[in-house]
Amino acid sequence: xxxxxxxxxxETASYLQKGLGESGYLxxxxxxxxxxxxxxxxxxxxxIVLDRMLPQMDGLSMLSALxxxxxxxxxLILSALGTVDDRxxxxxxxxxxxxxxxxxxxxxxxxxxxxxxxxSATPATTALRVADLELDLLTxxxxxxxxxxxxxxxxxxxxxxxxxxxxxxVTRTMLLEHVWDYHFDPQTNVIDVHVSRLRxxxxxxxxxxxxxxxxxxxxxxxxxx
Amino acid sequence: xxxxxxxxxAAARPWSxxxxxxxxxxxxxxxxxxxxxxxxxxxxxxxxxGVLFFVYWTSADFVERQTEATLDAEISGLSEQYAxxxxxxxxxxxxxxxxxxRGDAMxxxxxxxxGRPLAGNIAGWPAGVPxxxxxxxFSVESKSxxxxxxxxxxxxxxxxxGGYRLLVGRDISDAAAFRDRVKTTLLWSGxxxxxxxxxxGAAMSRKLLRRxxxxxRTSERVMAGNLSDRVPLDGTSDEFDxxxxxxxxxxxxxxxxxxxxxxVTDDVAHDLKTPLARLRARLELALIGPLDATAQSEAIRAAxxxxxxxxxxxxxxxxxxxxxxxxxxxxxxxLDLGEIAGAAAEFYEPAAEEKGFALSLAAEPEVxxxxxxxxxxxxxxxxxxxxxxYAGGGDLSIRVFRADGRAVLEVADRGPGIPEADRHSVFDRxxxxxxxxxxxxxxxxxxxxxxxxxxHHGTVALADNQPGLKVRLExxxxxxxxxx
Numbered sequence: 278x279x280x281x282x283x284x285x286x287x288e289t290a291s292y293l294q295k296g297l298g299e300s301g302y303l304x305x306x307x308x309x310x311x312x313x314x315x316x317x318x319x320x321x322x323x324x325i326v327l328d329r330m331l332p333q334m335d336g337l338s339m340l341s342a343l344x345x346x347x348x349x350x351x352x353l354i355l356s357a358l359g360t361v362d363d364r365x366x367x368x369x370x371x372x373x374x375x376x377x378x379x380x381x382x383x384x385x386x387x388x389x390x391x392x393x394x395x396x397s398a399t400p401a402t403t404a405l406r407v408a409d410l411e412l413d414l415l416t417x418x419x420x421x422x423x424x425x426x427x428x429x430x431x432x433x434x435x436x437x438x439x440x441x442x443x444x445x446x447v448t449r450t451m452l453l454e455h456v457w458d459y460h461f462d463p464q465t466n467v468i469d470v471h472v473s474r475l476r477x478x479x480x481x482x483x484x485x486x487x488x489x490x491x492x493x494x495x496x497x498x499x500x501x502x
Numbered sequence: 503x504x505x506x507x508x509x510x511x512a513a514a515r516p517w518s519x520x521x522x523x524x525x526x527x528x529x530x531x532x533x534x535x536x537x538x539x540x541x542x543x544x545x546x547x548x549x550x551x552g553v554l555f556f557v558y559w560t561s562a563d564f565v566e567r568q569t570e571a572t573l574d575a576e577i578s579g580l581s582e583q584y585a586x587x588x589x590x591x592x593x594x595x596x597x598x599x600x601x602x603x604r605g606d607a608m609x610x611x612x613x614x615x616x617g618r619p620l621a622g623n624i625a626g627w628p629a630g631v632p633x634x635x636x637x638x639x640f641s642v643e644s645k646s647x648x649x650x651x652x653x654x655x656x657x658x659x660x661x662x663x664g665g666y667r668l669l670v671g672r673d674i675s676d677a678a679a680f681r682d683r684v685k686t687t688l689l690w691s692g693x694x695x696x697x698x699x700x701x702x703g704a705a706m707s708r709k710l711l712r713r714x715x716x717x718x719r720t721s722e723r724v725m726a727g728n729l730s731d732r733v734p735l736d737g738t739s740d741e742f743d744x745x746x747x748x749x750x751x752x753x754x755x756x757x758x759x760x761x762x763x764x765x766v767t768d769d770v771a772h773d774l775k776t777p778l779a780r781l782r783a784r785l786e787l788a789l790i791g792p793l794d795a796t797a798q799s800e801a802i803r804a805a806x807x808x809x810x811x812x813x814x815x816x817x818x819x820x821x822x823x824x825x826x827x828x829x830x831x832x833x834x835x836x837l838d839l840g841e842i843a844g845a846a847a848e849f850y851e852p853a854a855e856e857k858g859f860a861l862s863l864a865a866e867p868e869v870x871x872x873x874x875x876x877x878x879x880x881x882x883x884x885x886x887x888x889x890x891x892y893a894g895g896g897d898l899s900i901r902v903f904r905a906d907g908r909a910v911l912e913v914a915d916r917g918p919g920i921p922e923a924d925r926h927s928v929f930d931r932x933x934x935x936x937x938x939x940x941x942x943x944x945x946x947x948x949x950x951x952x953x954x955x956x957x958h959h960g961t962v963a964l965a966d967n968q969p970g971l972k973v974r975l976e977x978x979x980x981x982x983x984x985x986x
Contacts, residue, residue: 359817359820360820360824361874361876379813381810431848431849457845457849459849459876459879459880459883460876461817461821461876461879461880461883462814462817462818466853467849467850467852467853470852470853470856471849471852471853474852493803
């Protein structure tokens with residue numbers, strides 16, 4: 278997996294290169310927007326991580342230019358500008374995800390993985406399956422081991438998102454954004470309560486728990502090794 | 503070296519006002535009020551001159567024109583006589599008219615072709631006057647009060663058949679005197695009017711300048727740091743007084759904002775210093791502590807948590823600042839408060855139940871306001887968070903309804919409530935009523951609530967729920983345009 282990091286701050290860039298490298302990515306770095314545009318359009322990257330405020334050409338112009346040239350490499354914008362307006366601008370310019378600096382590295386990794394999966398997922402899925410857990414998007418029913426499980430609508434949405442990202446870490450912020458469309462920090466452990474409710478329903482009467490907590494990062498739906 | 507020093511500044515300076523011109527004179531010339539007064543004076547002077555000229559034309563000139571008209575009438579009368587009775591008849595008439603002073607200052611003279619007088623009241627052909635038909639100006643000698651004087655006269659000559667000349671004229675010394683008099687009068691009154699205009703203009707612009715100068719001096723003092731200085735009012739409530747009053751109100755607003763900002767900065771500095779000191783201490787302890795991997799990673803984790811809390815505080819402050827900056831801005835879309843409340847209730851329901859609350863939602867349909875969904879959701883989340891943190895359990899109700907054309911959102915709990923004395927200060931940044939500060943939180947939740955309420959032209963009020971706390975947010979209701 279080859280990634281392009283477009284970041285002018287040397288320290289942040291080397292932190293990203295080191296962290297992403299340890300997670301198994303090959304990372305190239307561009308120091309300004311023009312170089313970033315050149316490298317991104319020469320292709321070969323699975324995803325782009327880019328800063329907004331860059332010398333020569335700012336991140337959003339670079340992204341717009343890239344999208345105008347019909348290059349659809351998924352892009353994650355990293356920025357210190359964090360208001361809702363800033364996010365909307367970033368996503369309109371062609372960004373696929375938006376993460377506000379400073380960020381937890383686990384958050385960045387989880388979001389990058391989700392981005393990379395989104396590129397390969399077939400959009401016309403009507404059913405999701407993880408081990409013996411099945412979710413039917415058309416009838417909106419859930420079964421585990423053939424036994425139907427009753428879920429509230431919000432629990433269904435939560436499970437759907439977890440199943441679409443099965444095997445990968447999903448952070449609390451990602452759940453907040455994608456399941457509830459809330460773009461601000463939670464003050465209390467509301468998300469944890471939602472997840473534990475869901476866990477009660479899908480894991481309680483079964484031997485092998487599927488919904489795992491990843492300490493310091495978030496949750497992951499998968500079979501334990 | 504010396505020559506260079508002397509020359510260079512002069513060479514560098516293009517021509518401007520002479521340097522020795524007193525500064526306040528230069529300012530006076532530049533001042534807009536003076537230019538305005540000068541322009542006004544020019545217009546004034548032109549109109550005064552116009553009026554004077556008109557008066558002159560209708561009075562002095564009128565007399566002259568009347569003289570000419572009289573002479574014309576006389577000549578046409580004599581011409582008729584001549585046509586009927588010939589030269590001798592004409593001579594007779596002229597002789598008759600010239601006899602005796604009739605007091606009308608008319609002058610007659612008939613001469614033969616050589617200029618010898620035949621009849622008339624002028625002694626001889628006036629010297630130096632050419633004998634051609636048309637209007638003539640000449641002078642006659644007259645006796646008055648015992649001595650002879652020369653008077654100006656105006657007349658018309660016609661040559662009748664055989665080269666005989668008939669001159670009919672009039673002594674215009676009275677008219678000339680009248681004209682001179684009118685001229686002098688007009689000149690003096692014109693000068694007086696212009697003088698008054700000039701003085702008045704100068705006085706007016708001075709008065710204007712003085713008041714502008716007052717405003718200027720006050721702004722300079724304010725800019726120099728004396729924020730509580732104000733422009734003096736003179737109580738006339740004219741435009742200048744209104745300008746001064748508006749400036750003063752603006753200065754009040756600025757001063758209030760500056761004070762508020764200073765307070766906020768102090769609060770921020772104070773409340774962020776404590777967690778930063780803790781963070782530093784933790785890192786220092788990890789550095790000097792035992793080289794045990796688990797202990798070290800535990801210390802680092804604790805430091806990261808501390809940093810996260812700091813960041814959360816920063817984000818909350820930025821959120822408040824953003825909401826406050828947008829105050830008064832009209833948001834685009836109408837929102838259903840009931841929908842926002844419903845989503846929040848659904849989001850909080852499990853956590854509330856876990857903590858022993860009975861969360862209920864009663865929302866009237868179609869309670870709409872103009873607003874920002876994210877900010878309003880966050881506001882409601884802050885209120886629910888507070889209830890979960892401090893109320894301990896029991897009924898927790900969210901109500902959305904209309905009252906007196908306002909959209910109302912109420913969150914009420916059965917907790918300890920907030921004493922009346924504190925109900926105002928809790929909205930300030932970093933204010934936490936719990937002295938021990940044992941519950942997590944940064945004291946910014948209600949500050950955001952108030953900022954969001956203000957941004958939406960709304961109000962927030964705390965009340966006693968008997969027992970418990972009732973937070974009531976009121977917004978102007980969005981009135982849907984009538985559907986066609």
